[in-house]
């Protein structure tokens with residue numbers, strides 16, 4: 085069984101999991117072009133992918149999803165809530181920025197003032213117009229938590245690959261949320277794709293229905309788990325991560341660096357919250373006290389580029405693992421944002 089991390093971090097996440105007969109991509113958080121480029125770099129054939137699985141709808145996990153799934157014509161597995169949230173995210177009204185909305189609101193107000201004499205009591209057309217503005221305000225959906233990147237552009241990457249493909253019907257191009265096939269799974273309920281058994285588990289994070297996954301290859305019984313984007317380690321996650329051979333685990337930030345770092349206060353609060361991200365120390369605490377010590381590899385991922393240093397994350401984890409770290413067990417690897425990690429074969 086093989087795990088290949090193509091990218092990990094708040095600007096894009098994607099990992100290939102391959103058993104003998106089945107290959108899936110977990111998350112598609114880079115542009116389709118970049119995902120294909122990185123797969124070529126590590127020797128993963130995209131044409132052999134059977135499905136894409138999505139952990140949650142944040143942009144750093146879905147940026148290239150629609151274009152990649154359409155290009156490869158493979159099904160996408162979501163929870164129903166995550167799929168709905170993703171579709172909502174792609175609808176045009178939610179792409180309006182607050183500044184743009186405020187502009188529009190002000191100009192409507194100005195236009196209204198100009199039309200209506202000072203002494204008039206609101207009524208008729210004016211009331212309707214006010215109602216329209218309020219309705220717009222009500223549907224305005226702040227986009228602050230749509231990504232784990234604190235400075236995202238909230239624009240999907242320009243994926244020109246699809247426009248070049250004359251086989252893509254105009255109708256499909258017009259619907260940004262069109263997918264060749266959608267399959268739903270439920271957190272806590274096991275399902276399988278080919279010879280891969282998949283157990284999705286709920287993680288505490290500020291998305292609609294976020295999940296981590298444990299994959300088991302039915303051929304040889306090897307198990308690999310992914311758990312990033314979680315504010316803390318609840319009992320269900322600790323239980324899910326028992327008996328795994330490869331564990332991709334979040335080690336997002338160094339607490340001191342986050343506190344002194346460049347993020348605005350509100351973003352710091354979000355990262356630190358119970359639905360934010362695991363600090364190096366929180367990850368180390370899990371590794372020292374709850375982790376069963378049975379993995380060949382522990383891959384630290386979703387490292388913050390502003391509030392962490394890879395070597396700091398590694399040292400903190402290695403210290404927690406202690407003398408359980410041997411030539412054959414508990415080797416610590418770092419999954420980074422800028423380049424894929426060499427495939428891990430177990």
Ligand SMILES: [Zn+2]
Nearest residue numbers: 142144232313
């Ligand atoms: Zn993320």
Ligand SMILES: [Zn+2]
Nearest residue numbers: 142231232313
């Ligand atoms: Zn997230």
